[in-house]
Amino acid sequence: MTELLPDDLRRILADGTVVSLIGSLIILVVGLAIARGLAAVAARILVARDNEQAALVAQKFVFYGLAVIAVLAALDNAGIEVGVVLGAAGILTVALGFASQTAASNLISGLFLLGERPFTVGEVIDVGGTRGEVLSIDLLSVKLRTYDNLFVRIPNETLIKTQISNITRFPIRRADLKIGVAYKEDLARVRDILMDVASGNPLCLERPVPVVILLGYGSSSIDIQFNVWAAKDNFLEMRNQMYEQIKARFDAEGIEIPFPHVSLYAGSATGPVPVALTAGKGMAGNEPDDSESV
Amino acid sequence: MTEQALKFDPFPIVRLASARHAGFRIGAISVYVRRQPRDWTVAWRLDRDVDLDQFEPATEWPDDLELFETARFGFAESPPELSMRPVLGDRSYVVEPEIPLSIPPGQAIDLYVGTALWMALHPDAGPELLQLPTVRPSDTWFGENTRSGELCYVARTKARTGIEEFEPRANRAITPITIDNLSTKPFTVDHLKIPIMLLELYRDSENRHWTRGLRATVRDDRPTEIELKPVADASDRGWSQVGTPRQAMDRNLILRTFDAFTDLSARLI
Numbered sequence: 154m155t156e157l158l159p160d161d162l163r164r165i166l167a168d169g170t171v172v173s174l175i176g177s178l179i180i181l182v183v184g185l186a187i188a189r190g191l192a193a194v195a196a197r198i199l200v201a202r203d204n205e206q207a208a209l210v211a212q213k214f215v216f217y218g219l220a221v222i223a224v225l226a227a228l229d230n231a232g233i234e235v236g237v238v239l240g241a242a243g244i245l246t247v248a249l250g251f252a253s254q255t256a257a258s259n260l261i262s263g264l265f266l267l268g269e270r271p272f273t274v275g276e277v278i279d280v281g282g283t284r285g286e287v288l289s290i291d292l293l294s295v296k297l298r299t300y301d302n303l304f305v306r307i308p309n310e311t312l313i314k315t316q317i318s319n320i321t322r323f324p325i326r327r328a329d330l331k332i333g334v335a336y337k338e339d340l341a342r343v344r345d346i347l348m349d350v351a352s353g354n355p356l357c358l359e360r361p362v363p364v365v366i367l368l369g370y371g372s373s374s375i376d377i378q379f380n381v382w383a384a385k386d387n388f389l390e391m392r393n394q395m396y397e398q399i400k401a402r403f404d405a406e407g408i409e410i411p412f413p414h415v416s417l418y419a420g421s422a423t424g425p426v427p428v429a430l431t432a433g434k435g436m437a438g439n440e441p442d443d444s445e446s447v
Numbered sequence: 448m449t450e451q452a453l454k455f456d457p458f459p460i461v462r463l464a465s466a467r468h469a470g471f472r473i474g475a476i477s478v479y480v481r482r483q484p485r486d487w488t489v490a491w492r493l494d495r496d497v498d499l500d501q502f503e504p505a506t507e508w509p510d511d512l513e514l515f516e517t518a519r520f521g522f523a524e525s526p527p528e529l530s531m532r533p534v535l536g537d538r539s540y541v542v543e544p545e546i547p548l549s550i551p552p553g554q555a556i557d558l559y560v561g562t563a564l565w566m567a568l569h570p571d572a573g574p575e576l577l578q579l580p581t582v583r584p585s586d587t588w589f590g591e592n593t594r595s596g597e598l599c600y601v602a603r604t605k606a607r608t609g610i611e612e613f614e615p616r617a618n619r620a621i622t623p624i625t626i627d628n629l630s631t632k633p634f635t636v637d638h639l640k641i642p643i644m645l646l647e648l649y650r651d652s653e654n655r656h657w658t659r660g661l662r663a664t665v666r667d668d669r670p671t672e673i674e675l676k677p678v679a680d681a682s683d684r685g686w687s688q689v690g691t692p693r694q695a696m697d698r699n700l701i702l703r704t705f706d707a708f709t710d711l712s713a714r715l716i
Contacts, residue, residue: 323593324596352585353495355585357585357586358586359541359587361588361593382588383586
């Protein structure tokens with residue numbers, strides 16, 4: 154049996170099958186190594202241009218694209234007819250395409266998102282009421298971390314169709330403070346006090362200049378919108394401080410912040426509403442059994 | 448009163464025996480420091496409505512410590528000295544003259560503006576532990592729109608045009624600025640950005656703080672050019688350097704100092 158082996162080996166070698174298989178393996182390994190290297194280079198170039206999410210996707214595209222070429226070259230070298238494989242793959246692709254319309258739609262949407270760049274990793278966005286920090290932008294979906302620390306996956310197709318608000322794109326933000334003052338107040342004085350409070354708060358930007366807008370006569374107050382600006386990192390702190398300081402200052406200056414007033418009318422006779430206090434039946438205690446009308 | 452050795456300097460060196468404390472106020476800040484065998488505790492508070500022009504030592508450890516911010520620094524053996532060194536602010540300043548100053552064509556003027564100093568706490572000759580502003584200036588935005596620009600501090604000033612009119616303050620650094628209007632139109636200084644992070648800090652023989660000077664040249668056919676005055680100018684005046692710039696020089700950054708600033712408020716309602 155040992156004598157037969159060299160003959161078999163010789164025959165197999167003469168046949169060339171093993172050689173071509175080894176060649177295919179080398180093509181595959183080298184091809185995949187090149188694909189990985191070029192993908193890393195593409196990613197590095199895009200990272201250097203501050204486009205991290207495009208880098209992530211480009212890395213995958215370059216790698217898988219070159220990997221497919223390497224596999225096809227390896228198959229060709231092994232003597233397998235690539236055309237037949239591709240034909241089969243084409244039929245398979247059509248079948249898969251019908252079965253995975255949603256995935257394809259998300260994939261295409263992901264490419265549009267990358268081109269448009271409405272947000273980048275690390276920015277805070279609001280999508281249909283879901284607000285959070287962008288963790289990653291992938292081929293099929295975008296991952297967010299919401300402020301209550303939930304992980305949210307939003308399909309790219311949804312993002313393309315929905316209005317997105319990018320909260321942290323610009324370095325400064327405006328807070329619209331809603332304030333109501335009583336009708337009796339002097340509005341010029343209210344305006345001066347508001348501007349003074351804004352000027353005294355170091356987080357409230359001096360420019361753009363704060364603006365007082367009179368919204369109109371409300372049901373129980375004159376409604377005012379006070380527009381003040383802050384650096385995006387100080388936005389919440391500034392807004393809280395301003396509400397606190399405006400209330401304290403209004404209290405100190407005797408400016409009334411009214412709450413809703415409700416008036417009761419007794420039909421067409423708008424005189425005083427008759428009220429009767431009755432003690433007695435079913436009540437505990439020793440209240441006198443009399444009644445009083447008001 | 449605790450044992451303390453404070454130099455009556457706006458930025459003192461505090462030398463304390465273990466388990467002793469000291470405190471002082473300058474500008475809007477009250478600072479207390481306490482030394483323990485293996486740590487230093489620093490407590491500070493900024494008052495919005497106070498801006499003391501002079502250094503005021505305090506004796507008692509504050510009763511209302513909950514109103515203070517605190518930091519504690521551990522050592523194998525706590526160093527006996529804590530020095531408070533003056534440093535310039537961590538952002539550019541936008542100087543707004545109380546009355547905008549118009550410079551006719553062909554005129555060159557000297558302006559003096561004061562900006563608040565920060566204090567950096569160092570144990571002996573060790574690395575910096577903490578930086579505290581002696582006054583917290585208001586934030587402001589310097590840019591042509593709300594999308595691009597720079598977050599700065601604002602300094603409202605009389606923009607004195609002679610040093611003899613200038614009233615130096617203990618916790619302010621004076622920046623001398625020469626504006627040379629070589630254009631054919633009057634040049635109005637209503638918003639002036641001082642790139643304070645690019646400037647060195649000096650101290651003169653009277654303990655006043657100065658930054659390296661700036662020179663702005665206004666021409667018709669090109670953007671206003673800003674250059675730093677030569678350092679020799681500082682040493683000629685007998686200033687000694689006490690601080691290095693926070694940031695390396697970037698020419699593009701300072702070219703925007705005088706660029707037209709649009710009043711944004713009308714467009715932003």
